[in-house]
Amino acid sequence: MKKKTIILICLVILLAAVAITFLIFSTEPTAESEGATKQTAMLVNTVQVNKGNYQPTLQATGTVQPVEDVMLSPLVSGQVIRRSSNFTPGSFVKKGQTLLQVDPSDFRNTLELRKSELLQAQTNLEVEMGRQQVAEKDLELAGIDSLSEKERQLVLRRPQLDAVRATVKAAKAAVQQAELNVARTTIKAPFDAHVLSQNVTEGSQVAPGDNLGRLVGSDYYWITVTVPVSQLKWLTFPNSDTEKGSMVKVKHSTAWEEDTYRVGYLNKQIGALDNQTRLARVLVKVPDPLGYESDSDLPKLIIGSFVEAHVEAKTIQDVVRLDRGHIRSNQTVWVMDDGKLSIRKVAIVLTDSEYAYISSGIEDNEKVVTTNLSTVAEGIALRSEATDSVQNSPQNKSKDEQ
Numbered sequence: 142m143k144k145k146t147i148i149l150i151c152l153v154i155l156l157a158a159v160a161i162t163f164l165i166f167s168t169e170p171t172a173e174s175e176g177a178t179k180q181t182a183m184l185v186n187t188v189q190v191n192k193g194n195y196q197p198t199l200q201a202t203g204t205v206q207p208v209e210d211v212m213l214s215p216l217v218s219g220q221v222i223r224r225s226s227n228f229t230p231g232s233f234v235k236k237g238q239t240l241l242q243v244d245p246s247d248f249r250n251t252l253e254l255r256k257s258e259l260l261q262a263q264t265n266l267e268v269e270m271g272r273q274q275v276a277e278k279d280l281e282l283a284g285i286d287s288l289s290e291k292e293r294q295l296v297l298r299r300p301q302l303d304a305v306r307a308t309v310k311a312a313k314a315a316v317q318q319a320e321l322n323v324a325r326t327t328i329k330a331p332f333d334a335h336v337l338s339q340n341v342t343e344g345s346q347v348a349p350g351d352n353l354g355r356l357v358g359s360d361y362y363w364i365t366v367t368v369p370v371s372q373l374k375w376l377t378f379p380n381s382d383t384e385k386g387s388m389v390k391v392k393h394s395t396a397w398e399e400d401t402y403r404v405g406y407l408n409k410q411i412g413a414l415d416n417q418t419r420l421a422r423v424l425v426k427v428p429d430p431l432g433y434e435s436d437s438d439l440p441k442l443i444i445g446s447f448v449e450a451h452v453e454a455k456t457i458q459d460v461v462r463l464d465r466g467h468i469r470s471n472q473t474v475w476v477m478d479d480g481k482l483s484i485r486k487v488a489i490v491l492t493d494s495e496y497a498y499i500s501s502g503i504e505d506n507e508k509v510v511t512t513n514l515s516t517v518a519e520g521i522a523l524r525s526e527a528t529d530s531v532q533n534s535p536q537n538k539s540k541d542e543q
Contacts, residue, residue, distance in 0.1 A: 203366035209358030
């Protein structure tokens with residue numbers, strides 16, 4: 142009797158368990174299916190791209206160099222008797238301004254001596270020309286016609302006359318040289334310049350070849366910039382001295398404020414690659430690099446410093462501009478197409494410091510996935526936030542970007 146009771150209880154429990162299990166499975170599958178769908182569609186951020194015309198900014202580094210650079214050296218020997226107060230390091234001097242005066246006394250005396258020698262030679266010439274006239278009359282009165290041309294020249298004192306004329310010519314040259322030496326005792330600035338060094342003072346003895354100081358032109362500086370050869374075709378160089386090349390913003394991140402820059406222009410391309418980097422070299426010309434003419438608050442360029450050059454390239458038409466960070470391996474882009482991942486191979490025309498400019502592989506208004514995915518496979522399900530950003534619309538470009 143007890144065994145039957147136990148078996149009955151077990152059957153009741155078993156039937157109850159079956160009923161409960163059936164109830165669970167009959168209601169749960171819909172909920173699990175909906176949850177599974179949501180879990181397999183990965184949540185991503187996207188950015189909408191737009192085709193348009195864009196002007197890239199190529200970033201490179203360069204070294205500041207003077208356009209005009211000269212070491213002052215005297216052409217005559219002597220003692221410095223006067224030095225201009227402007228001939229000191231850090232000062233500015235104008236073209237033709239006197240910087241140093243070498244004692245001209247000896248050279249002036251030499252000039253007077255050479256002038257007297259010239260006067261004596263000119264007097265000798267007049268005397269000899271008179272003798273020649275007398276010889277011509279004597280020969281005419283003698284009526285001798287049998288002389289050869291050579292003998293006739295000797296009788297007429299032609300060699301003596303030529304010798305005196307040569308003496309006069311040499312005396313004139315000696316006077317000119319003496320005048321030149323007197324002028325050379327005054328050492329002047331060869332161009333509008335900034336004084337970098339001054340190595341002499343009053344009382345110094347100087348001689349040809351001595352280093353008196355260093356001047357650099359203050360009108361322009363050059364910045365020698367290196368760029369990849371492939372980027373040269375996007376740069377604009379002037380065809381004449383009156384034209385300007387591509388505009389360049391020169392920045393010095395370690396010394397200047399973040400938004401501070403100097404404006405220059407591409408000037409020339411150097412016809413040889415850099416020996417170490419094998420990059421092309423171009424010259425950027427920066428006017429009034431020391432702020433001498435404009436008297437502005439712009440920072441001054443320092444010779445030898447390394448600066449950043451942000452070069453405005455030629456406008457690229459009908460391309461998509463995308464952040465470089467959104468370009469995946471093998472030049473691919475992840476696109477969200479109808480809720481699924483599409484891996485696109487793209488053709489990149491140019492890449493600057495921030496963007497890649499794409500000519501094909503992605504179309505206008507498509508959405509690019511910006512989220513890094515742990516699993517990447519063509520066609521996997523994606524879902525995005527309700528609001529997506531718009532990338533690089535030509536109408537949305539900032540003033541700096543334009």
